[in-house]
Amino acid sequence: MTLDPHAQALLQAMAALPAPDFTTLAAADYRAMTGSGGLLAPGDAVAHSEDREIAGPGGPLRLRLYYPDAPGPLPLTLFLHGGGFVACGLDTHDNICRCLAVRAQTLVVSVDYRLAPEAPFPAAVQDAVAALEWLRAHAGEIGGDAQRIAVAGDSAGGNLAAVLAQQAKVRGWPLRHQLLLYPVTDCAEESASYAACGTGYLLTAEMMRWFRSLYLSGGGDAADPRASPLRAKDFGGLAPATIVTAEYDPLRDEGEAYALSLRLAGVPAALHRWSGQIHGFISMLGAIPAAEDTLDLAAAALRRAFAAQGR
Template sequence: MTLDPHVEGMLKALAAYAAPDFSTMTATGYRAGIAGRDGLLGPGDTVARSEDREIAGPGGPLKLRLYYPDVPGPLPLTLFFHGGGFVACGLDTHDNICRCLAVRAQTLVVSVDYRLAPEAPFPAAVHDAMAALEWLRAHAGEIGGDAQRIALAGDSAGGNLAAVLAQQARARGWSLQHQLLMYPVTDLAEESASYAACGQGYFLTAEGLRWFRAQYLSGGGDATDPRASPLRAKDFGGLAPATIVTAEYDPLRDEGEAYALSLRLAGVPAVLQRWPGQIHGFISMLGPIPAADAALDFAAAELRRAFGSQAR
């Protein structure tokens, strides 16, 4: 396959910004450098309403944003974790994805503003993710949701947290409907072949990934710990069924596909879709990249199928 021409245009637009120098980059500098770029992107679908909440978290108040579709409840619940290399982004940067999933999958999406590294290194984000899931299970009825129909979702670093949380939920005996992992980070301990093949010139770079990893594990975390690298888990049996979306020109492509294979070998239903001609993060790029809209349709259909519902 060849690079999507819309992606080529997006890469040219991004080239107008100075390339980060990861040899001297600080987290504060990185966040400042990407601030405002989400303004290039489409706003996503119109939800019936959204609301921000705060719950008690292990590191202090934990912010959530709830997205309601215009359908009667009780609603299936999708707990969403944003990407950003464990270092950047938040509720606003991934607002468009959450809106589209809420409307198209007819699910109440709960987006989590987990703590970021290096100020709060691994495993702080994992602890926040678990706190959000615990709260959702306990308060589903209060917010109009169905505690028996909970899915986890996330992109990139958020896909990592969703996969880790699915493993931890299994250990607690909690049933989940699905895990939707969009170009997830699954292995911080080893670089796959796609690092070399796609690690330069396609938005996300191998150098950047190494920097993100160093920030996340700056508290002394072990890259082989399955809470950091879910691909390193010893047992994949009994995990929630999964949908995994990868991008052809993404250095994270191979580890996401390896995770899908590990699930399948353990007997876990796992749908794998490699999106041709695309780069890491393309699903956020509504507007400039038409494939983002198609990928969100696909992801939403997978969630609806998992929840056992059809569009009304």
């Protein structure tokens, strides 16, 4: 499959910009480059949204709640944003959260977890676990249904969602679904798609190495399943999954390997490789039309999971 023409146009426009030097780039400068996502389409109109603070392992932890126009109690989706564990936040992924809330008729709770290198691994995992624990305890207070909870995330957030599903199993916290959008699943080894798609397609192999070096800068073990969920010893009993990968993405193969690991353990795992697409395309509403179709597919998977009998 050839590269999607909309993705190609975006890459050509970005190629005209100065390229950062990841051997010297500071995290703060990278965050300034990523912006707020304000140039992209804003996503669907929710009934309302609100920000909250809860007690987190490292201090106050911000959440943003997105309510669809639907009667409660609402199924709950805990969303973890991407950004290489180093950048992005509630604003950059606002459009994805709005679309999932409206299209899946779910209360989406987005987590502003701590970022590396100021808060390296396992800080983000600890924040994700704390957010899920709070959501389970306070579901009724916010109009949600504690018996219908899913986790979701893209890229680094997909990593955290997968890790959270594994942590939930250990803790005996039932989940309805895990929605993983081009997730990072292996920080310990680079797959073949790093070589095939590691340059020229927005996310590069060099960028991933930089992200990993900052995330694990506190001495974290790259093979720890909390950093590399693909390295888990047992995938049995995890929540059913929907996994989306992009054809021209260095993370493609590890996302697909994760789907295979789930299937081999008897876990239902729907895998969708998006032909012609690059990493991050789902955030690019208004620039890449395939983002709309992918969000429709993701929302449909969540609706089915919430409609099914409880696990």
